[in-house]
Amino acid sequence: MMNKSKIALACSAVFIAGIMAGCVDTPTQPPAVVAATSWSKGLEVPVVAVGKPYLLKFEKMSAKLTPQQEEILTLLAPQLKDAKSIILRGYCSKRDIGNAKDSALARAINVEKFLVSQGIVDQKMNLRYNTDDAEHAVELEIGG
Template sequence: MKKSEIVLACSAVFFAGILTGCTDLPTQPATTASATSWLKAPEAPVVALGKPYMLKFEKMSAKLTPQQEEILTALAPQLKDAKLIILRGYCSKRDIGNAKDSALARAINVEKFLVTQGIVDQKMSLRYNTDDAEHAVELEIGG
């Protein structure tokens, strides 16, 4: 047997073994996707007391999206019961020249929205972070 025939035979056995192994995997039934299957109803986020919750922002934006507003609306009952809410705006100083202002603008926009949801603004403390490579607002809820 020539060397090329041996390599070809070994390759065929190898690939046959791989394909045989794939037949043991469970298959899922085929489903048809509807035109709106990519839309999912927002789920109420689970936030433990004292744990931070992050709202991600686009790099050049401080405006709340409708999805973020829905999340904050769902969190409102838990936030009303909290004694302290720390809103820490994040903006990377490596990405944005006025990172401090952008970080605070994000936190302020979240604070303004929460006030419209009935959260007392005296409970909220604004902070900022420009060192981390984040574009977000972190909500830390204190008992």
């Protein structure tokens, strides 16, 4: 026969296993974030509005656009064509990369080149860089 401590231990183990099994099904990100970063055919159209810049993230050691980033920029192109000015701010953390300024500008230049290929006039794009923030990205901002 089992004594009370063995029964309590067995019940605790079953209870903890049940809680852990419930955690497995819990998504780690809210659905809106998953949908916004999903590269499926149902890619949501990103929005760049005055005062709400769009951040296009890059791998730490890369300035090259991925096919997913090109798809996002293609979706953004109609909004950007109507803008009076566009600020492309390249980010690269100087704590991570030795030539952070060059890397940040290379990212912004690659985005600019792609947008020009999408019919956006390069004269309305201004390139900037930021090496202070711990970010590896290009921020697209519509100027007012």
